[in-house]
Structure formats: structure tokens, C-alpha cells
Amino acid sequence: RKLGVALVGLGGYSKWQLAPALLDTKYCYLAGIVTGTPSKGKEWMRTYNIPKENVYNYDNFDEIAKNSAIDIVYVVLPNSMHADFSIRAAKAGKHVICEKPMAVSVAECDAIINACNKAGVKLSVGYRMQSDPYTNEVKRLVKEKPFGTVQYVSSDAGYYSGGNPNQWRLNKKLSGGGALVNMGVYAIQSNIYGTGTNPISVSAQEFSTRPEYFKDTDETITAQMQFPNGAVGNLFTSHNANANRLFVSFKSGWVELNPCHSYGPLAGRTSEGRGISFPHRSQQLIQMDDFAKHILTGSTNFAPGEMGKRDMIIVEAIYKSIKEGGKTIPLNLGNMGIVS
Numbered sequence: 001r002k003l004g005v006a007l008v009g010l011g012g013y014s015k016w017q018l019a020p021a022l023l024d025t026k027y028c029y030l031a032g033i034v035t036g037t038p039s040k041g042k043e044w045m046r047t048y049n050i051p052k053e054n055v056y057n058y059d060n061f062d063e064i065a066k067n068s069a070i071d072i073v074y075v076v077l078p079n080s081m082h083a084d085f086s087i088r089a090a091k092a093g094k095h096v097i098c099e100k101p102m103a104v105s106v107a108e109c110d111a112i113i114n115a116c117n118k119a120g121v122k123l124s125v126g127y128r129m130q131s132d133p134y135t136n137e138v139k140r141l142v143k144e145k146p147f148g149t150v151q152y153v154s155s156d157a158g159y160y161s162g163g164n165p166n167q168w169r170l171n172k173k174l175s176g177g178g179a180l181v182n183m184g185v186y187a188i189q190s191n192i193y194g195t196g197t198n199p200i201s202v203s204a205q206e207f208s209t210r211p212e213y214f215k216d217t218d219e220t221i222t223a224q225m226q227f228p229n230g231a232v233g234n235l236f237t238s239h240n241a242n243a244n245r246l247f248v249s250f251k252s253g254w255v256e257l258n259p260c261h262s263y264g265p266l267a268g269r270t271s272e273g274r275g276i277s278f279p280h281r282s283q284q285l286i287q288m289d290d291f292a293k294h295i296l297t298g299s300t301n302f303a304p305g306e307m308g309k310r311d312m313i314i315v316e317a318i319y320k321s322i323k324e325g326g327k328t329i330p331l332n333l334g335n336m337g338i339v340s
């Protein structure tokens, strides 16, 4: 049987990416919704043929425990609400997908992981890139070393935000941070899969050029990381500049993805002049099917909770470095969150 997914929060990402992908997934489907807006609920019931008994609001959400049609709760709310709803979903006995960033602090990530362990449910972070074939081609080159070992990795993730200055992403209470937590997690992730290891230290700098727009959250951050084999990593993230690239330099070659973390189609090439190209498929479709397969068959969880927590440890270290004038912050992550 296909697993039933309930989306919590019917904003842009649920509407334009997750729900359409769930029409084509093989191992799960859109069974329910959780929304604070009754009119949206009605529209979604019609569009996706969702029965009334599978529609919840934020207050009666916990009753989902009694609903056997829902196997997975997918939390797609502003970042500061991820922990609350992921923990409530676990307590209701449902498997959890929590959107990125996993939460707004390491302590919250721990609370989500503990709640899922206690309830005996599976947990995954909405890191669609971990299921993406381009990302996995980079991982293969890093692992199989046709160009030797990685010496340098650089990743940029950002976009120009010029719209509504009152959006939740620019409100620290709701977002937990600015460009770093929103887009920077992609650059952290690609630095890690671009070397195959966790960084052992990080130092960072913050730039602010439009303080009148970015009143509450970070606009642009650069960071440098050191990796255990001596490789150096570079990260750029911004809400003030479009950036979407991964460059991995090996001893005798390189690979570049550009774009590297948008919804696709992505594009890549290597120093040999070889283009990297895969038939386009929805990343969200592959990601949700991968997680459903993990639940059904015990196959690999490509984005476990520990991965989201590890990235939040790095986020907190970057903010600490900035606060301390760019000081190098040591990290002791071991293999935390590395999935091979």
C-alpha cells in the first residue's frame, strides 16, 4: 500500500512543489492536509480529492493520531514552527519529514530527534538534493576519486530578495535567521558532499549593504571551512545576490554544478569536458519516495535528523564566528549525518 502523507502548511512550497509531486510518487500519496485557512482547505480537498476527515487545522492537529490513513506528516511551516509540529507529529505516532532548516537551534533539533526516537517513528529533513542524481554524481566522483582527492570546494547559494520586507523569512522570530538558515544550508550541505567529510573548523564574515530592507536578519555571509584531509571549503550565501553553484577541485581535475540546488533541470561538467546531464525528474518526488521506501523496506534514509542537526551546529558556529570577529571555531562532528 502507498503511504499517506499529510502536508502541514499549504504555502508556496507545498502548493507548487510537494503536492504536484505527490500525484506521481509511487510509494506515497497526498492523503491529508493541515491548514489554518478553511477556504484553502476546501480548495485543496477539491483539487486533490482529499476526504473531509483527513483535513486538520493547527489546533485539532493532534487528533491526527487517530487517523490510520496518515502515515507521514510533512512539516512545511515557517522555520520556528518546525520543532513544535514535528514533535507533535511524532507524539501522534506519525513518521516525520521536517522542512529545512530543520529548526532554529541545535537544542530544537535534539528535541525533534528525541521525540521521534521515543515514539519509534522515522525522521527525515526536506533535503531534496540528497536524492538528486546530479548531487549523487558529485558524491560518486568524491568517493571513487577518478580525479584524485578533493583539495578545494566552493559553494554559493543565494537569491536577490527585493519584494515584501515584512515576509516571515526576514522576521527572525519566525525564520531563526536570514540567508544562512534559508539558503546557506544548501552551501553547507554541498561543501560536505563535495568533500565527503564534515568540516573540522569554520570562520565567517557578515556583510550588510541594505540594512533598511534586512532589518532583522543576515543579508550576506561568507565562510571558510577546513576539512580533515586538508581540503579547504568556501561558502557564500545571500538574500542580496543570485548564486547557485558548486565547484569541487580535485588533485587532477574538477567538477562544477551550475545551477546546483534549484529544482532543476540542473547542469554540470567536469575538467575533461564531459557534460553531466540526467533526464529531468521532480526532486521532491524522488525525495518523498526515497523516504517512503525507507519506511516500507528499511532502505537508506538519505536525509536523517542527525544531518539536519549537524547543519544547525555549523550554522550556530558560523554565527558565533561572526559575533567574535571572524574567529576560527573548531568543530567536533566526526561522521555525524554523513550518509554513504
Ligand code: NAD
Pocket: 009, 010, 011, 012, 013, 014, 036, 076, 077, 078, 079, 099, 100, 101, 126, 127, 128, 168, 174, 182
Ligand atoms: P510560505 O510563506 O509560502 O508558506 C508558509 C505557510 O505557513 C503558509 O501556508 C502560511 O499560511 C503558514 N503559516 C502558519 N503560521 C504562519 C505564521 N505565523 N507566519 C507565516 N506563515 C504561517 O513558505 P514556504 O516557501 O512554503 O516555506 C515553508 C517551509 O518550507 C520553510 O521552512 C522553508 O524553508 C521550506 N522550503 C523548502 C524548500 C526546499 O526546496 N526544500 C523550498 C521552499 C521552502
